[in-house]
Amino acid sequence: MNLELTQEQSLIVAMVRRFVREEILPLELNLDPDGDELAPEDQARLIEKTKAMGLYGLDIPPEYGGPDIDLVTRTLLAVEMAQHRAGLYAPCYGTFGGAGLAQLFEATDNQKERYLYPTLRGEKRGFFGLSEPSGGSDPARAIQTKAVQDGSDWVINGSKLWISGADRADFGLVFARTSPDKGRGGVTCFIVDTDTPGFHVRRVVHTLRSAHYATELQFEDMRIPGANILGEVNKGFAIANDRLTRQRIPYAAGCIGVAIKAQEMALDYVPQRETFGAPLASRQSIQWMLVDNDIDIKQSLWITLEAASKASQGLGFRKEAAMAKLVATEAGGRVVDRCMQMFGGLGVAKDLPFERWYREMRIRRIGEGPSEVQRHVIARELLGSSLR
C-alpha cells in the first residue's frame, strides 16, 4: 500500500499551500478577527489567481467546466485551504469558487438553464433548506413542512431552521412532505425562488460563529410550479441523504486543516516561550500534548482520505464518511483546545485565531449530523439487518 502523494498531488498541494500563506494570511492581518469576507477588490483579484492556477470551481464536474480533480486530491486541497483564521467555515474566503448546490447537476435541462448555469457563472446563489424546528438529525421523520398539489402547482406551508444564506439567495432547495404516511419515502425536493410570494426569512439565528448567522424561514401558501420539482415526487430524501453523506468528507478535511495549522503554531511557540527558566518545549506535559495532537491529526487524515478514496472509486463510503466526520471533528476540537492551553492567555485572546477556532470547532460536532448520529450510521453499517 503506497501512502505517498503522487508527484501531481504534491505539486497542486504545494501550490495551494503557497497561495494560503502568501495571499490569504497577509490579508487576514487587517481583517476583523471574526470576519468571513474579503474586500470585493481582493476577492476579485484572488479569484483571477485561482483561475490562472486552473483551480477555480474545484467542485464543478469537468463536463461543466470545472478542473478534473479526483476526490482524494480535492480532500488534500480542502485540508490546505482551511489553514488560516477563517479557514474552517470560509476556506480561502471562497476564492476557489464552489459548485453551488451539487444536486442541480441532476436537474432537468430547463432547471439547469434557470438555476445551475447562472449559479456556476456566479449570477445566482442558492440555499439548502432541509432542517426544521422539529429536528435536523432525522430529517426523514422530522420534516413537517407540507406541499399539497393544486393543479400543476404545489402549495407549500411550513418552516425551516438553521438555514445558511437564505437571506441572500435567489433560490433554494426546499424539502417538503408530499405524502404524510410514507416517512422518508414521502419527501420531495422543490426548487424555490426567493421572490415567490409567501417566502419569508423571519429572523436571524445567532450561534457561536460570530461572523455568520443561520436563518429561520417561513412558507405561507407558497405556490411552486410542478416543473420546479428536483428529481421525482417522494424521492427527495435520497437527494438530501446523498448530499449529507458527501458533505461529511470536506467537513472533516476542514477540521484537519485547522488542527494542522494550530499544531504548527504550537510547534513554533513552545521552544521560544520560557517558564521557570526553561522553554515550554522541555516540559513533558507540553510534549505529550504535542504528541497527542499529532496522533489525532494523523488518525483523522487517514480515515478521511480513505473515505475520499472509496468515494472516488465509486465504492460504498457511507461508513467511512461518517467515521471521518466523527473522528476529525472530535480530534480537531481536542487539538485546538490543547494548543490554547499551550499558548496560555494568548490562546484565548482575539490576537490569535485559537479562540475563533475553538468556538467554530465546537459547532462541527453538531453540524452535518452530530457525533451520535455518525455513530448510529456506523453501527447500522456494521450490524446491517440485525439492527432493529
Place this chain on the structure above:
Amino acid sequence: MAEALPSIRGHLGVFQLANADFKIVYMGYAGGREPFGLKSAIETARLRCTSAVYLRYEITSSYQTRYRELLMLYQASHGKLPQDNSPMRLGRLSPAS
C-alpha cells in the same frame, strides 16, 4: 451622548446613533481590532455623524452578526440603510409583524 461616553467601557458590541428627532442615523460595531472597544468605536463614529445626539449600545461578542441583523431589520422597515451608513451587501429579512 457626551455624558454617557465616559461610562462606556472597552467591550465588544454594537451601537446606534440617533439625531435630535430620535431617528437612527448610524449603526456600527466595535470588533476585535478596535483599540478600546465600544468606547473608541463610538467616539470615532460620533465625529463622523455630526447630527448624532443620542446613543444606545449593546454588549455582545456576536458583534458581526448582530450588526448585520440590525441593519437588515432597519432596511426591512425603512427600505434603506441609516443615512450615515455606507452601502453594503446585506440579506433580506421579512420579520413577522
